[in-house]
Amino acid sequence: MPQDPLLKHLYAVILAGGSGTRFWPLSRRRFPKQLLELFGRGSLLEQTVARLKDLVPPERIYIFTNQLLHAEICRRFPRIPSHQIVAEPAARNTAPTIGLAAHEVLRRDPDGIMVVLPADQVVTKLGQFRNALRQACRLAETEGISVVIGLKPSRPETGYGYIRVGNPLRRMKGLQIFEVLKFTEKPNLATARRFVAAGDYFWNGGMFIWRATTLQRNLARYQPGMERLLSRIARAGGVRATATLRRLFPRMEKISIDYALMEKIPEIYAVTVDLGWSDVGSWSTVYELRPKDEKGNSQPAQSLCLNSERNLIVADRKFVVAVGVRDLIVVDTDDALLVCAQSSAQDVGKAVQELERRGLKHLL
Amino acid sequence: MPQDPLLKHLYAVILAGGSGTRFWPLSRRRFPKQLLELFGRGSLLEQTVARLKDLVPPERIYIFTNQLLHAEICRRFPRIPSHQIVAEPAARNTAPTIGLAAHEVLRRDPDGIMVVLPADQVVTKLGQFRNALRQACRLAETEGISVVIGLKPSRPETGYGYIRVGNPLRRMKGLQIFEVLKFTEKPNLATARRFVAAGDYFWNGGMFIWRATTLQRNLARYQPGMERLLSRIARAGGVRATATLRRLFPRMEKISIDYALMEKIPEIYAVTVDLGWSDVGSWSTVYELRPKDEKGNSQPAQSLCLNSERNLIVADRKFVVAVGVRDLIVVDTDDALLVCAQSSAQDVGKAVQELERRGLKHLL
Numbered sequence: 001m002p003q004d005p006l007l008k009h010l011y012a013v014i015l016a017g018g019s020g021t022r023f024w025p026l027s028r029r030r031f032p033k034q035l036l037e038l039f040g041r042g043s044l045l046e047q048t049v050a051r052l053k054d055l056v057p058p059e060r061i062y063i064f065t066n067q068l069l070h071a072e073i074c075r076r077f078p079r080i081p082s083h084q085i086v087a088e089p090a091a092r093n094t095a096p097t098i099g100l101a102a103h104e105v106l107r108r109d110p111d112g113i114m115v116v117l118p119a120d121q122v123v124t125k126l127g128q129f130r131n132a133l134r135q136a137c138r139l140a141e142t143e144g145i146s147v148v149i150g151l152k153p154s155r156p157e158t159g160y161g162y163i164r165v166g167n168p169l170r171r172m173k174g175l176q177i178f179e180v181l182k183f184t185e186k187p188n189l190a191t192a193r194r195f196v197a198a199g200d201y202f203w204n205g206g207m208f209i210w211r212a213t214t215l216q217r218n219l220a221r222y223q224p225g226m227e228r229l230l231s232r233i234a235r236a237g238g239v240r241a242t243a244t245l246r247r248l249f250p251r252m253e254k255i256s257i258d259y260a261l262m263e264k265i266p267e268i269y270a271v272t273v274d275l276g277w278s279d280v281g282s283w284s285t286v287y288e289l290r291p292k293d294e295k296g297n298s299q300p301a302q303s304l305c306l307n308s309e310r311n312l313i314v315a316d317r318k319f320v321v322a323v324g325v326r327d328l329i330v331v332d333t334d335d336a337l338l339v340c341a342q343s344s345a346q347d348v349g350k351a352v353q354e355l356e357r358r359g360l361k362h363l364l
Numbered sequence: 365m366p367q368d369p370l371l372k373h374l375y376a377v378i379l380a381g382g383s384g385t386r387f388w389p390l391s392r393r394r395f396p397k398q399l400l401e402l403f404g405r406g407s408l409l410e411q412t413v414a415r416l417k418d419l420v421p422p423e424r425i426y427i428f429t430n431q432l433l434h435a436e437i438c439r440r441f442p443r444i445p446s447h448q449i450v451a452e453p454a455a456r457n458t459a460p461t462i463g464l465a466a467h468e469v470l471r472r473d474p475d476g477i478m479v480v481l482p483a484d485q486v487v488t489k490l491g492q493f494r495n496a497l498r499q500a501c502r503l504a505e506t507e508g509i510s511v512v513i514g515l516k517p518s519r520p521e522t523g524y525g526y527i528r529v530g531n532p533l534r535r536m537k538g539l540q541i542f543e544v545l546k547f548t549e550k551p552n553l554a555t556a557r558r559f560v561a562a563g564d565y566f567w568n569g570g571m572f573i574w575r576a577t578t579l580q581r582n583l584a585r586y587q588p589g590m591e592r593l594l595s596r597i598a599r600a601g602g603v604r605a606t607a608t609l610r611r612l613f614p615r616m617e618k619i620s621i622d623y624a625l626m627e628k629i630p631e632i633y634a635v636t637v638d639l640g641w642s643d644v645g646s647w648s649t650v651y652e653l654r655p656k657d658e659k660g661n662s663q664p665a666q667s668l669c670l671n672s673e674r675n676l677i678v679a680d681r682k683f684v685v686a687v688g689v690r691d692l693i694v695v696d697t698d699d700a701l702l703v704c705a706q707s708s709a710q711d712v713g714k715a716v717q718e719l720e721r722r723g724l725k726h727l728l
Binding site for chain 1: 388389668683684685686688692694697698701702704711712715718722724727
């Protein structure tokens with residue numbers, strides 16, 4: 001397949017600074033979800049990078065993360081230039097990070113097109129992903145156009161944001177392109193049901209594509225204070241100017257790109273697609289996505305399920321025996337063990353908060 | 365309290381050769397139930413020995429066990445003369461062991477009275493135990509009389525043998541003494557209910573008291589082949605004659621004292637008593653006997669139960685978090701983890717059989 005000349009200008013910006021507690025005890029502050037090997041080979045971050053093969057080479061990939069994870073991520077991605085793996089001096093949500101990335105891209109390539117990708121998602125339909133990214137890139141080449149990947153909703157999920165689209169604009173390589181009417185926040189269940197039934201709502205997975213110049217112009221217009229700070233950092237040398245970065249980055253507003261820009265800017269196209277996508281929100285999502293045996297158990301080789309059904313067992317250091325149990329999540333690590341009802345997977349974070357309240361820092 | 369002169373002739377024979385799988389993964393072949401610290405201080409065996417304080421001094425205590433456990437038990441009981449901790453060369457059930465013990469006692473004391481005690485039981489009413497043992501000892505002083513401790517049944521348990529008694533003989537220090545009519549095997553539930561309702565059935569906990577001469581005479585009469593082999597071992601030097609023991613002991617019939625004698629001999633008295641007794645048959649018995657918090661959880665200090673009720677958590681090497689789970693047994697060890705429904709506690713043995721079938725010897 002001949003290389004699309006457009007792709008020469010494509011830069012990936014992977015957001016890998018997330019921290020969370022929903023995958024405790026496997027995830028910890030120094031080892032969050034994006035570093036976990038939950039499905040198949042490699043961590044979610046490694047899979048995110050791997051999905052870009054033949055689309056974006058390592059020298060055009062940027063990974064933004066936090067101080068705690070920086071060394072580990074550098075170790076895992078020796079082919080990505082180390083100055084492109086950036087430790088943000090403070091967590092400022094996605095808008096400042098993406099703005100910072102735009103300046104890095106522009107420094108190298110005035111025609112640079114950025115694809116923003118969260119590092120902690122699952123995409124099972126690789127061909128669709130690659131196709132969608134190519135078409136999005138083609139659309140984003142037009143100055144002023146922002147593109148979002150709109151994910152076909154398969155259920156009335158209340159944990160995701162939605163995108164409402166207007167009339168279809170065109171079809172590209174089997175993908176329907178729409179103009180975006182509105183970004184909406186996480187709905188309640190009734191609203192989510194209505195969204196899915198209506199057919200003109202798509203999940204917002206946080207995957208965006210635009211020219212770096214388009215983004216920069218939008219930031220200058222809608223977030224002028226942020227853009228001024230970003231320009232000062234860029235003039236000082238960008239992400240390599242660590243002292244400046246450390247001084248100015250924390251001064252920016254803590255705000256997501258959705259709030260900061262996407263809900264405000266006029267010209268957004270949605271490339272709509274079914275990616276077999278999940279943001280892997282809890283252990284019960286892991287259970288859903290993993291292969292299971294005929295009794296519905298997802299278990300390691302070193303385990304035995306007797307009269308047990310629909311359990312997720314995660315353990316690699318010891319033999320696990322389940323007897324007469326159903327719908328459980330069992331996660332064993334060196335220093336902590338979780339036994340959780342599938343229906344309570346959303347409460348794992350609460351348990352971790354309680355550990356924090358008790359001062360059990362070594363477990364966080 | 366002045367020492368009862370009778371007690372000078374009392375010898376304890378503790379049967380600690382049992383092996384089992386129901387307390388896997390805490391119990392292993394080399395670390396069976398009697399060595400586990402399931403309740404309070406010390407293992408069940410250590411508690412069995414401790415209960416004899418002021419009744420039987422260490423120099424009159426015999427512990428019979430198997431080759432695998434011998435060294436560990438010697439290590440734990442430095443005050444018991446090491447030749448009185450006997451490793452049986454083969455498992456032959458209780459009758460040959462008790463017969464062997466009788467010869468050891470007779471060698472030292474022709475007036476010796478033996479109390480036979482299983483090593484893996486719980487007795488919560490220590491005063492009652494000591495009183496019952498004293499009265500049983502007094503009864504057993506009479507040549508020809510065998511005494512069994514009859515335990516007041518608190519529920520229609522199908523896992524125990526029962527003793528049917530006849531008319532009461534007398535009261536001794538608050539204890540009712542009966543003549544035993546019959547030993548019966550484990551009943552089904554309907555029969556067990558009838559037994560408990562009838563009032564003349566008691567649990568047989570395997571605690572027996574008799575003069576060594578009485579036992580020997582009964583063995584000679586009802587198990588003459590066994591008694592001949594036992595006499596040959598005794599003439600060679602008893603349990604210290606390890607070569608002879610190794611040669612002759614395995615030739616004896618594998619038979620319990622209940623079948624071999626108790627169901628056959630005529631004059632048996634039952635000292636009936638409520639000892640707060642349990643043979644601790646499974647993890648669910650452990651749950652019942654352990655202290656619990658207001659939610660019914662029995663858990664170690666290093667654990668957190670969130671929206672969780674009636675769980676038994678056994679773990680001393682890591683922090684355990686339970687979220688939204690009920691009626692579970694969770695037992696964590698270095699190399700194995702059990703997660704079992706309370707209602708399936710009886711199936712733990714089946715799981716261990718499956719491990720054996722898979723050749724996972726290191727886990728047994």
